[in-house]
Amino acid sequence: MVKIIIENLGQKEVTASAPGRNVLQLLHGHGIDWMHACGGKGRCTTCKIIVLEGSENLAPLTIAEMGYRKQGLLNANERLACQARIQGSIRVAVPDDSKLPHLKYSG
Numbered sequence: 001m002v003k004i005i006i007e008n009l010g011q012k013e014v015t016a017s018a019p020g021r022n023v024l025q026l027l028h029g030h031g032i033d034w035m036h037a038c039g040g041k042g043r044c045t046t047c048k049i050i051v052l053e054g055s056e057n058l059a060p061l062t063i064a065e066m067g068y069r070k071q072g073l074l075n076a077n078e079r080l081a082c083q084a085r086i087q088g089s090i091r092v093a094v095p096d097d098s099k100l101p102h103l104k105y106s107g
């Protein structure tokens with residue numbers, strides 16, 4: 001069982017019975033709009049998530065994420081939703097740069 005709680009999007013919760021999908025696939029599969037300018041190919045960083053809890057429940061950084069870390073474009077507490085495969089429960093927040101204009105965020 002995997003679970004995502006989005007802290008600054010009304011504590012929205014997404015659950016799924018099978019692990020292995022990436023965070024973006026899971027969010028979109030549950031009808032949650034999430035920025036993904038490159039279409040989920042690891043080429044833009046607009047799908048960033050801030051991981052508040054449960055980073056150990058995400059698969060290790062992908063090569064794309066490691067590259068962005070080296071360039072200083074992905075902080076230690078951030079992952080790319082299109083790259084990070086989820087294996088358990090996580091609590092995340094949407095960074096300011098990745099907020100969509102038609103959604104209402106808290107904080």
Ligand code: FES
Pocket residue numbers: 035036037038039040041042043044045046047048080081082083
């Ligand atoms: S959607 Fe572009 S890096 Fe994730």
